[in-house]
Amino acid sequence: MATRGYSISKDDYLKRLRRIEGQVRGLQGMIEDDKYCIDVLTQIASVTKALQGVGLGLLDQHLHHCVMAAAKESGAEGDAKLDEAMAAIERMLRT
Amino acid sequence: MATRGYSISKDDYLKRLRRIEGQVRGLQGMIEDDKYCIDVLTQIASVTKALQGVGLGLLDQHLHHCVMAAAKESGAEGDAKLDEAMAAIERMLRT
Amino acid sequence: MATRGYSISKDDYLKRLRRIEGQVRGLQGMIEDDKYCIDVLTQIASVTKALQGVGLGLLDQHLHHCVMAAAKESGAEGDAKLDEAMAAIERMLRT
Amino acid sequence: MATRGYSISKDDYLKRLRRIEGQVRGLQGMIEDDKYCIDVLTQIASVTKALQGVGLGLLDQHLHHCVMAAAKESGAEGDAKLDEAMAAIERMLRT
Numbered sequence: 001m002a003t004r005g006y007s008i009s010k011d012d013y014l015k016r017l018r019r020i021e022g023q024v025r026g027l028q029g030m031i032e033d034d035k036y037c038i039d040v041l042t043q044i045a046s047v048t049k050a051l052q053g054v055g056l057g058l059l060d061q062h063l064h065h066c067v068m069a070a071a072k073e074s075g076a077e078g079d080a081k082l083d084e085a086m087a088a089i090e091r092m093l094r095t
Numbered sequence: 096m097a098t099r100g101y102s103i104s105k106d107d108y109l110k111r112l113r114r115i116e117g118q119v120r121g122l123q124g125m126i127e128d129d130k131y132c133i134d135v136l137t138q139i140a141s142v143t144k145a146l147q148g149v150g151l152g153l154l155d156q157h158l159h160h161c162v163m164a165a166a167k168e169s170g171a172e173g174d175a176k177l178d179e180a181m182a183a184i185e186r187m188l189r190t
Numbered sequence: 191m192a193t194r195g196y197s198i199s200k201d202d203y204l205k206r207l208r209r210i211e212g213q214v215r216g217l218q219g220m221i222e223d224d225k226y227c228i229d230v231l232t233q234i235a236s237v238t239k240a241l242q243g244v245g246l247g248l249l250d251q252h253l254h255h256c257v258m259a260a261a262k263e264s265g266a267e268g269d270a271k272l273d274e275a276m277a278a279i280e281r282m283l284r285t
Numbered sequence: 286m287a288t289r290g291y292s293i294s295k296d297d298y299l300k301r302l303r304r305i306e307g308q309v310r311g312l313q314g315m316i317e318d319d320k321y322c323i324d325v326l327t328q329i330a331s332v333t334k335a336l337q338g339v340g341l342g343l344l345d346q347h348l349h350h351c352v353m354a355a356a357k358e359s360g361a362e363g364d365a366k367l368d369e370a371m372a373a374i375e376r377m378l379r380t
Contacts, residue, residue, distance in 0.1 A: 013126045021119045027149075028112045031105055037157035038183050044150040045186040048143055052190065054122075055139040056375060062132035063367050071356050071363075078356070082348050088133050089374060090341060091140040094284065095147065147283065155276050158253075163268055166261050173261075177253050184279060185246060189379065203316045211309045217339075218302045221295055227347035228373050234340040235376040238333055242380065244312075245329040252322035278323050281330040285337065 009057075016054055023047045055092055059085070104156075111149050118142045150187055154180070199251075206244050213237045245282055249275070294346075301339055308332045340377055344370070 024047060030040050067085060071078025119142060125135050162180060166173025214237060220230050257275060261268025309332060315325050352370060356363025 010126055010129075014123055017119060017123045017126065021116060021123070024112060024116045024119055028109055028116070031108045031112065034105075037153050037161060038179055040153055041150055041157075041183040042186065044146055044153075045183075045190050048146050048150075048187075048190045051139055051143050051146070052378065055136055055143075056371070056378070058132050058135055058139075059374070060367075060371050062136075063371065064364060066132060068356055068360070068363055068367075071353055075353070078353055079349060082345075082353075084133055086341070086345050086348065088136040088140075089344070091137065092143075093337065093341070093377060095140050095143045151276070151280060151283070154279070155272075158272050158276065159269060163261055163265070163272075166258055166268075170258070173258055174254060177250075177258075181246070181250050181253065184249070188242065188246070188282060200316055200319075204313055207309060207313045207316065211306060211313070214302060214306045214309055218299055218306070221298045221302065224295075227343050227351060228369055230343055231340055231347075231373040232376065234336055234343075235373075235380050238336050238340075238377075238380045241329055241333050241336070245326055245333075248322050248325055248329075252326075256322060274323055278326040278330075281327065282333075285330050285333045 009061075013054060013057065016050065020047060020050050020054070023050065052092070059088065059092075104152075108149060108152065111145065115142060115145050115149070118145065147187070154183065154187075199247075203244060203247065206240065210237060210240050210244070213240065242282070249278065249282075294342075298339060298342065301335065305332060305335050305339070308335065337377070344373065344377075 023043065027040065027043055027047070030043065063085060067078060067081040070081040118138065122135065122138055122142070125138065158180060162173060162176040165176040213233065217230065217233055217237070220233065253275060257268060257271040260271040308328065312325065312328055312332070315328065348370060352363060352366040355366040
């Protein structure tokens with residue numbers, strides 16, 4: 001059974017996403033406690049960076065596994081996968 | 096008793112952060128279910144954008160309330176608050 | 191005669207923009223000489239960072255001078271200037 | 286003679302970079318004429334977006350040509366090229 005590229009370190013991604021979930025709950029607590037805006041913004045920048053790290057890791061694995069596997073099938077399949085990946089990269093850059 | 100600027104729509108921020116928390120849990124489910132990488136990346140871009148929206152809202156209120164209030168006290172206090180806000184803006188841009 | 195906030199270091203901005211102009215011409219040379227894509231991308235990241243530095247500098251001076259001056263006139267004028275600045279910050283974040 | 290991937294639309298890149306060069310010169314004129322900060326920031330956002338467009342175009346061609354060609358040689362060469370491309374994507378995201 002084929003597994004998606006990123007499943008090789010699924011646990012690592014899950015751990016990071018659980019930490020991010022905890023950070024987002026922490027942000028709720030900061031708002032509830034009327035913490036200083038700038039401190040909340042610092043925490044938001046940190047969560048954003050962590051999310052981006054997960055995204056970059058997934059993209060890396062996607063390119064190395066799915067795209068490369070598609071390229072081995074045929075040039076056309078590789079190109080199609082790359083177009084899809086480029087659209088995802090653009091979405092990451094625009095946010 | 097002074098309240099932080101953003102407390103005027105505290106509920107709105109909490110609602111948005113709870114939705115973001117749900118989205119992060121959704122991301123965990125996507126990883127667990129080996130969902131297609133590109134779909135996970137699309138969802139990450141959406142969560143990042145939502146977080147950034149919360150950040151921009153907080154920054155907006157911070158500038159209108161805390162910074163303006165400080166500026167009324169004295170030019171020096173206003174400038175100090177602005178320097179702090181500029182550092183936060185740079186952190187947002189760098190992520 | 192009132193001068194815009196940033197005119198206090200106009201020469202510095204001009205010097206930085208002339209260097210950026212030279213870098214953009216350098217990029218044209220890299221393309222003409224078929225330089226390696228990754229090296230061109232590295233140079234583009236450097237130019238983008240330099241442009242962003244100019245933008246952050248202008249924003250900083252704008253907040254400290256124009257916005258603060260408007261806030262001294264009246265709360266409403268300060269708020270209007272801040273709304274305008276926030277829109278510029280959002281545009282910087284979205285690119 | 287091998288040509289780099291992007292050389293197929295070299296003229297298009299050169300045209301875009303010349304336009305960007307003109308925009309950077311326009312920015313110098315705006316500073317010299319003490320144009321309103323917010324208008325300068327809007328123009329900087331536009332130049333940044335144009336530069337990013339050139340970068341995305343180059344990255345797209347690099348992935349489709351250099352990386353795919355390397356992948357055809359061997360999996361190891363493809364992976365090495367992808368690692369290099371991922372580092373460039375990270376640099377684009379961090380600016």
